[in-house]
Amino acid sequence: xxxxxxxxxxxxxxxxxxxxxxxxxxxxxxxxxxxxxxxxxxxxxxxxxxxxxxxxxxxxxxxxxxxxxxxxxxxxxxxxxxxxxxxxxxxxxxxxxxxxxxxxxxxxxxxxxxxxxxxxxxxxxxxxxxxxxxxxxxxxxxxxxxxxxxxxxxxxxxxxxxxxxxxxxxxxxxxxxxxxxxxxxxxxxxxxxxxxxxxxxxxxxxxxxxxxxxxxxxxxxxxxxxxxxxxxxxxxxxxxxxxxxxxxxxxxxxxxxxxxxxxxxxxxxxxxxxxxxxxxxxxxxxxxxxxxx
Amino acid sequence: xxxxxxxxxxxxxxxxxxxxxxxxxxxxxxxxxxxxxxxxxxxxxxxxxxxxxxxxxxxxxxxxxxxxxxxxxxxxxxxxxxxxxxxxxxxxxxxxxxxxxxxxxxxxxxxxxxxxxxxxxxxxxxxxxxxxxxxxxxxxxxxxxxxxxxxxxxxxxxxxxxxxxxxxxxxxxxxxxxxxxxxxxxxxxxxxxxxxxxxxxxxxxxxxxxxx
Numbered sequence: 001x002x003x004x005x006x007x008x009x010x011x012x013x014x015x016x017x018x019x020x021x022x023x024x025x026x027x028x029x030x031x032x033x034x035x036x037x038x039x040x041x042x043x044x045x046x047x048x049x050x051x052x053x054x055x056x057x058x059x060x061x062x063x064x065x066x067x068x069x070x071x072x073x074x075x076x077x078x079x080x081x082x083x084x085x086x087x088x089x090x091x092x093x094x095x096x097x098x099x100x101x102x103x104x105x106x107x108x109x110x111x112x113x114x115x116x117x118x119x120x121x122x123x124x125x126x127x128x129x130x131x132x133x134x135x136x137x138x139x140x141x142x143x144x145x146x147x148x149x150x151x152x153x154x155x156x157x158x159x160x161x162x163x164x165x166x167x168x169x170x171x172x173x174x175x176x177x178x179x180x181x182x183x184x185x186x187x188x189x190x191x192x193x194x195x196x197x198x199x200x201x202x203x204x205x206x207x208x209x210x211x212x213x214x215x216x217x218x219x220x221x222x223x224x225x226x227x228x229x230x231x232x233x234x235x236x237x238x239x240x241x242x243x244x245x246x247x248x249x250x251x252x253x254x255x256x257x258x259x260x261x262x263x264x265x266x267x268x269x270x271x272x273x274x275x276x277x278x279x280x281x282x283x284x285x286x287x288x289x290x291x292x293x
Numbered sequence: 294x295x296x297x298x299x300x301x302x303x304x305x306x307x308x309x310x311x312x313x314x315x316x317x318x319x320x321x322x323x324x325x326x327x328x329x330x331x332x333x334x335x336x337x338x339x340x341x342x343x344x345x346x347x348x349x350x351x352x353x354x355x356x357x358x359x360x361x362x363x364x365x366x367x368x369x370x371x372x373x374x375x376x377x378x379x380x381x382x383x384x385x386x387x388x389x390x391x392x393x394x395x396x397x398x399x400x401x402x403x404x405x406x407x408x409x410x411x412x413x414x415x416x417x418x419x420x421x422x423x424x425x426x427x428x429x430x431x432x433x434x435x436x437x438x439x440x441x442x443x444x445x446x447x448x449x450x451x452x453x454x455x456x457x458x459x460x461x462x463x464x465x466x467x468x469x470x471x472x473x474x475x476x477x478x479x480x481x482x483x484x485x486x487x488x489x490x491x492x493x494x495x496x497x498x499x500x501x502x503x504x505x
Contacts (some may be wrong), residue, residue: 032391032418032445075417113397117356180348187350242473249473 004060004102004143004181005170005205008232008271015288016060016236016274017053018281020106022251024049024064034076036068039089041206046089050096056281059101062145063089065136066108082128083135090139096162099285104143104172105136110175114153118187122157129161137162143170147210147236147278150176150186152198159202172234172272176211178223184221192221196229210236211276214253215261222265232271237262239278251278255286263290296322300329300365301337305344307357309364316365326372333397334365335381335409342408345492355492359407366406380411382502385427386437387415388471389448397471398439401491405437406475410493421452428465434505435466435498438484446473450482451478457483464500 007014024035027045038046046064052059068086070079079086086105093103110128112120133144144162149155155173162171175195177184184192192209199207209221209231218237225233239251239258262273273291274284294449296319303311319329341358344350372378372458384405388398395417403411413431415423428436436456438445449469456462468477470493479487486501488494 030391113356113396116360117353182348185351187352189353243475 005103008206011269012271013269013291014059014102014272015057015284015291016104016234016272017050017058017062018275018279018284019239019277020049020062020064021066022249022277023052023280025249034067034073034078034094036065036073036085036089037076037257038079039083039085039092043088043092046092047096050093052281053284054097054101056282056284058274060104060274061066061097061101062104062106062264063093063095063136063141064106065089065132066147067105067111068107068136069110069132071110071112071125071128073110078160085131086135087139090136090141092228094140102142103140105133105141106143107132107136107144107146107162108148109150109154114151116277122153126157129158130164132238133158133162134165137165137169141169143172145234146171146173146204148176149172150190151183151188152186152190152195156193156198156202158206159199163203170206171204172208173199173201174200174208174210174234174236177209177217179213179217184217184224192224193228196225196231200231204231206232206234208236208272210234210274211238212237214240215258219261219264222268222270226268233268234272235262235265235270236272236274236276237269237279238276239280239283242278250265253278253283255280255283258283259286259290262287266291294332294369296324296330296390297329297336300333301340304334304337304358304361304365305340307354307361309357309361312361313364313368316368320368320372326369326376327378330364330369330373330378330409334362334369338407338409339363342404342492346496355399355407359403363408370465382434382498383411383413383431384435384437384498385413385415385424385431385433386439387419387424388417389438389440389445389452390418390420391445391448395439397441397491398437400486401437401439401470401494404491404495405498408499410495410498416472421448423456424452425455425459425461429459429461432466434502435468435485437494437498438467438469440469440471440474446471446478449474449484453483466498468497469496 072084240253466485470488
């Protein structure tokens with residue numbers, strides 16, 4: 001398989017996968033369960049979700065390790081098993097895609113707030129990221145995706161931890177922005193321009209945004225990124241904002257709606273397109289079709 | 294009085310050391326605890342709340358201001374107990390049973406305390422009985438429920454149902470929040486208030502205790 005970053009540099013548009021978390025809930029994950037323990041206890045379900053994305057046309061699949069730092073696993077009493085939970089996740093993905101798709105190790109926020117705003121020292125968070133990413137890379141991921149970050153300092157810690165483990169591994173790094181009357185900012189007040197600068201300086205290869213509140217805003221976010229950076233971009237949008245209908249959470253953006261709107265990002269261009277909360281293999285199939293059209 | 298402005302301004306800047314020094318000075322000058330609290334600390338925090346609401350500042354500034362608020366409160370607290378100075382209200386908070394996500398709830402706690410409420414934080418994964426018992430024992434004004442998971446938000450209704458059977462529903466108000474929660478959902482389950490973010494929770498409860 002051709003090197004991931006070479007393809008990006010050559011101008012290819014690569015379709016990633018959609019949501020893992022909301023798919024796990026569909027598959028029966030219940031309240032208070034740790035999604036990542038399924039990498040050990042319910043491997044067949046994670047395998048099935050990954051396979052459904054692969055078959056829908058994902059060229060990048062993410063590991064089920066969004067909450068895979070020891071810090072995030074600690075409330076479940078699983079912190080000592082962080083390395084194993086992460087390496088098993090990679091093995092599951094590898095069984096599905098072999099070398100027919102790239103596997104990127106998902107790495108989400110630590111759940112802690114850095115000093116002085118919160119109570120956690122940067123060294124603690126850095127060490128947690130390093131442990132997780134070391135396990136992912138040793139188990140053979142093709143890339144690392146640091147995602148859904150809202151604090152730029154924390155995102156940079158994760159990028160640097162990844163760079164310390166490997167000088168070569170491609171790093172994708174994304175933050176989640178809200179729409180405010182003054183423009184797009186993360187809840188911690190990070191602008192798109194600051195995010196672009198900070199993530200690039202820390203050593204990311206592909207930068208952008210994920211989660212958020214739907215494809216329409218995501219297209220605007222992508223355009224704003226394009227205005228402030230020449231770096232390759234990654235965009236993974238939610239299927240809209242979650243709504244509750246009859247006690248069940250639903251996401252309202254259909255695959256067609258998403259693909260149609262996402263087309264505007266192709267021209268920017270955006271190098272990696274995928275989905276976040278509420279997206280399904282059908283969304284990915286629609287995106288792939290749109291990209292290839 | 295100048296010292297109140299100084300306290301409020303230092304608090305807005307998030308300068309916790311200066312807030313502590315000024316609060317100490319105000320106490321040494323024999324200014325009433327209630328006045329230091331209302332005209333200094335809470336007045337400053339009100340400006341922070343307004344600035345946040347209008348997107349003039351972001352969460353980090355709020356967190357620093359809240360830390361500065363605590364620095365002042367720590368000095369006032371022993372005297373408040375002695376002089377029986379009332380806080381503006383008492384709120385029991387926690388995340389729903391089965392939910393281990395507590396960042397949102399923690400932020401709400403910080404902001405509530407910052408606004409002058411007494412906060413009893415029951416932590417995460419809290420069973421309904423504990424919410425209700427604590428609210429009863431401590432004579433709370435409100436219970437704040439937080440859920441991040443769509444699967445745990447239904448547990449909010451369990452708390453409200455238990456409040457009804459324990460006959461504190463309506464006496465103790467319920468405010469709910471969290472990513473999957475909406476105003477419609479709040480109405481469905483019979484919660485008194487819905488807050489779309491932490492600061493909104495503070496404003497809502499402030500308005501409630503004021504009008505009460």
